[in-house]
Structures are given as structure tokens and as C-alpha cells.
Amino acid sequence: EVQLVESGGGLVKPGGSLRLSCAVSGFTFSSYTMNWVRQAPGKGLEWVSSISSSSSYIHYADSVKGRFTISRDNAKNSLYLQMNSLRAEDTSVYYCARVRIIDSAPYFVYWGQGTLVTVSS
Amino acid sequence: DIQMTQSPSSVSASVGDRVTITCRASQGISSWLAWYQQKPGKAPKLLIYAASSLQSGVPSRFSGSGSGTDFTLTISSLQPEDFATYYCQQAKSFPQTFGGGTKVEIK
Numbered sequence: 190e191v192q193l194v195e196s197g198g199g200l201v202k203p204g205g206s207l208r209l210s211c212a213v214s215g216f217t218f219s220s221y222t223m224n225w226v227r228q229a230p231g232k233g234l235e236w237v238s239s240i241s242s243s244s245s246y247i248h249y250a251d252s253v254k255g256r257f258t259i260s261r262d263n264a265k266n267s268l269y270l271q272m273n274s275l276r277a278e279d280t281s282v283y284y285c286a287r288v289r290i291i292d293s294a295p296y297f298v299y300w301g302q303g304t305l306v307t308v309s310s
Numbered sequence: 311d312i313q314m315t316q317s318p319s320s321v322s323a324s325v326g327d328r329v330t331i332t333c334r335a336s337q338g339i340s341s342w343l344a345w346y347q348q349k350p351g352k353a354p355k356l357l358i359y360a361a362s363s364l365q366s367g368v369p370s371r372f373s374g375s376g377s378g379t380d381f382t383l384t385i386s387s388l389q390p391e392d393f394a395t396y397y398c399q400q401a402k403s404f405p406q407t408f409g410g411g412t413k414v415e416i417k
Contacts, residue, residue: 224406234346234354234397234408248404251311284353291360294342294401298365300353 191215191299193285198304205275205308211268211285211301219243219263222288222295225270227281228303237283238270239295253279275308282306312336312400316409322417329385331412333398338378342402345374345383348411349394357396358383388414 197209211223225237238259239248247259258271268285282303288295313336323329333343341361346354356365358374361381371386385392393416398409 233411234348234399236406236408239404239406250405289359291363292342294360295406296344296356296359296401297346297354297399298356300355303353 191287193287193299193301195283195285195301195304198283198306200307200309201275202310203276203308206271206273207275207306209270209272209283209285209304209306213266213268213285213287216287216299218261218266222246222290223261223268224286224288224295224297225259225268226284226286226297226300227279228284229278229281235281239288240268272306275306277308280306280308311405312339312403312407314398314400314407314409316396316398316412318412319410320413320415322415323388324417325388325390327388327417329388329392329414331383331396331398331414333376333381333383333409335379335381335400339400339402341377342400343374343376343381344399344401345372346397346399347392347394348397354397359401385414 192214194212224239240259256274260269284303285301286297287299289298315334343361345358348354362374395411395413
């Protein structure tokens with residue numbers, strides 16, 4: 190059974206930092222591109238970042254570029270999101286998601302349960 | 311960036327109704343489109359990929375159509391478990407953008 194379990198969320202002050210983790214099981218982690226997607230309270234979904242299986246290709250949304258860093262440890266079956274210079278507008282539930290590539294297009298097939306990040310003074 | 315616009319933003323329907331949700335892309339995305347269902351407090355669930363392909367395990371009352379810029383998600387006969395919010399997502403290019411969502415509510 191595929192499982193993705195996020196952790197590391199919490200309350201942080203504006204300008205602070207937080208590191209999210211996503212522990213995966215049930216599939217060969219090192220073979221798949223992974224993503225972070227977030228959802229502000231009561232709002233829609235926003236893709237945040239993507240990392241290829243070998244970390245060769247990394248992409249970020251403009252809203253987090255220069256502040257967030259995605260990484261992975263294939264030996265530990267884990268995905269990470271280092272979030273620095275946090276702002277109130279970063280307050281969201283953060284989901285890790287595994288894609289399935291079909292005709293070169295990525296679709297988010299598996300999702301974790303999400304971890305809430307609240308940025309407030 | 312490719313903008314995804316969904317309509318309506320909400321729809322009230324009864325069990326057994328046929329429900330149609332539309333999604334428009336700001337530029338052509340061929341068939342690189344997905345539909346997700348999200349229930350309160352839960353992660354999204356992939357329903358449709360490549361515009362019209364049904365994800366494994368998803369009931370056949372869900373169907374998708376369209377290509378280019380205009381897409382449709384249809385629920386042929388609404389069931390109680392289908393009351394949720396639905397999102398489209400373009401998979402053509404980064405950033406992978408989502409529509410604003412359509413909430414399907416009980417009439």
C-alpha cells in the first residue's frame with residue numbers, strides 16, 4: 190500500500206523557518222518525481238515545487254522561489270521542504286504528492302494527509 | 311503561466327442529477343488535464359487524467375472530455391458520496407496550475 194506521511198508543520202513567526210518531511214512507503218521512491226502542493230485555509234490548491242527522481246530537475250512556483258528548497262533522500266525514502274523567510278501568505282496545509290507520468294505529463298496520483306503550517310506573530 | 315478557470319464555482323444538485331463542470335485553459339494544453347475530487351479535511355483524489363481517462367477505482371459515472379482549451383467533467387448520476395469540491399489541473403507545463411474549484415452541494 191502506498192503511503193505518504195508528512196510531518197514538521199506548526200506555528201512559526203513571520204520571517205522564521207520550518208522544514209517539512211514526507212516519509213513514503215509502498216513504492217520504489219527513487220523512481221518517482223515528487224511534489225509539494227499547498228492549500229491555504231478555505232482556498233484552492235497551489236503547486237509549490239517538484240523534484241525529479243535523481244534530484245536532477247527541480248522547479249518552484251514563483252511565490253516561493255528563493256525562499257523554499259525541495260530535496261530528497263532516496264536512501265531514507267524521504268522528501269523534504271525547507272521553508273525560509275516565511276510569510277503570513279505561506280499559511281497552508283502542505284501535501285506531498287507522487288506523480289504518474291503519462292505521455293510526458295505529470296498527474297498527482299498519491300497524496301499524503303497534509304501538514305498544517307501557520308505563519309503568525 | 312497557464313491560467314485555469316473553472317465554472318461554476320458552486321452548484322446545488324440532488325442525488326441522481328447529472329452535473330457538468332467546465333474548465334478553460336488560458337492557452338492550449340492538448341489533453342494534458344486532470345480532475346481531482348476533494349472532501350473536507352482530506353487530500354485531493356485523482357479522478358480523471360489525460361482529459362478523459364478514468365483513474366483506476368473511480369466509478370464510471372465520472373467522465374471527462376475536451377482538448378485544447380475547453381474541458382468538461384460530468385457526473386452522470388450524482389451519488390451522496392460525490393458531494394465535494396472538484397479541481398482541474400493542467401499538466402502541460404510548469405507551474406502546474408489548478409482551477410479555482412467547483413463545490414458540489416446538496417440541493
